Amino acid sequence: MTEKERLIEKLYHGQCSKAELEALLDHLLEHPSEADTAVMEQLWIQMEAFPELETSNATAILERTLSKIEEKDKQARFRKNSAKAGRKQLFTRLSVAATLLLLISVAIWFWQRSPGMIEVKTAYGEQKMLELPDHSQVKLNANSSISFHQQWDEEEDRQVWLEGEAYFEVRKNPERAQKFQVITRDLTVEVLGTVFNVNTRDESTMVFLEEGRVNVELQETHEDIPMVPGELVTYTRETRQPQKRKVETEAPASWKDGTILLEDASLRTIVEKMEEIYGLTTQVDNQTLLDQTFNFPMPVNNLDTAILLLQESTGLEIERMENGLAIR
Numbered sequence: 001m002t003e004k005e006r007l008i009e010k011l012y013h014g015q016c017s018k019a020e021l022e023a024l025l026d027h028l029l030e031h032p033s034e035a036d037t038a039v040m041e042q043l044w045i046q047m048e049a050f051p052e053l054e055t056s057n058a059t060a061i062l063e064r065t066l067s068k069i070e071e072k073d074k075q076a077r078f079r080k081n082s083a084k085a086g087r088k089q090l091f092t093r094l095s096v097a098a099t100l101l102l103l104i105s106v107a108i109w110f111w112q113r114s115p116g117m118i119e120v121k122t123a124y125g126e127q128k129m130l131e132l133p134d135h136s137q138v139k140l141n142a143n144s145s146i147s148f149h150q151q152w153d154e155e156e157d158r159q160v161w162l163e164g165e166a167y168f169e170v171r172k173n174p175e176r177a178q179k180f181q182v183i184t185r186d187l188t189v190e191v192l193g194t195v196f197n198v199n200t201r202d203e204s205t206m207v208f209l210e211e212g213r214v215n216v217e218l219q220e221t222h223e224d225i226p227m228v229p230g231e232l233v234t235y236t237r238e239t240r241q242p243q244k245r246k247v248e249t250e251a252p253a254s255w256k257d258g259t260i261l262l263e264d265a266s267l268r269t270i271v272e273k274m275e276e277i278y279g280l281t282t283q284v285d286n287q288t289l290l291d292q293t294f295n296f297p298m299p300v301n302n303l304d305t306a307i308l309l310l311q312e313s314t315g316l317e318i319e320r321m322e323n324g325l326a327i328r
Helices: 003-012 018-030 037-047 056-076 083-112 251-257 267-278 287-291 303-314
Strands: 117-121 128-131 137-140 145-149 158-169 180-183 187-191 195-201 204-211 214-218 224-227 231-236 243-246 259-266 281-284 293-299 318-320 324-327
Touching (some): 137 145, 187 195, 187 204, 195 251, 204 214, 251 259, 259 267, 267 281, 293 303, 303 318
Antiparallel strands (some): 117 145, 137 158, 180 187, 204 231
16 A cells, blocks of 8 residues: 555545645645545545645645646547547536536635634633624534634625534624525525524534524535424434424523533433533443433533533443543
């Protein structure tokens, strides 16, 4: 296995370090003909963890690949007009179109990080309140980030980019039909004025509508999903199928009041939520416990209280360790 093949294998398993991602970027810069679409897609996704890598090197790869695609498209036009060549030409153009779509997305990603953008982040166990340029209110949950332009043009849609979880109270503007869009990796939530919660972490995204109306658009298929108050839409990358259901409580947005209400939740879900909010590593000695369900009100800004409540809710022995918890 070559060094490039080893790096690509680690890339697909999400195991590349910053240095290895940089090495792969350098290799593609020297050998742009090897800038495979799938490899590039994985690179752009994993580069998010290392913003300092989004440099002129990456831009150069983008420009060279675009030039290569344009040249291939010109060559494709001069192929013989046989049925076989026609099928091959169609496949080539479809491939070019797909690659261009990906590269346009990458270009947009660079544009989002351009000067004039504001990015607000929260640490583990931290929450922040902020006001957007249109005076809409946002509460940002722990281990999350939100980006938006410093100034919003009154003639354009209002857009924010979210990673993690946030609760939105969108200001209505009856004089202008400006849309408000929350953009995540998997979908876009579009509203005119409403109150809703968006959670986009790891492999899934959830949207809970408290009041008003929203429309959820999937990034991959552009499928539209209209929502009414009390509905929860869940999308996972594993199934790539959105699910919409009615919920009787406001538990999906309960964190904004300081406590996440986990109702009839498996210990596995509870552990994942604790790790997500507090940045812990958790060791569960008896793996069969992970499928047991509990009701657990989890404080989002006090780890010691959360551990005590978890012990009371589950009846399990929980030991605080240097970088995490041991559950027995």
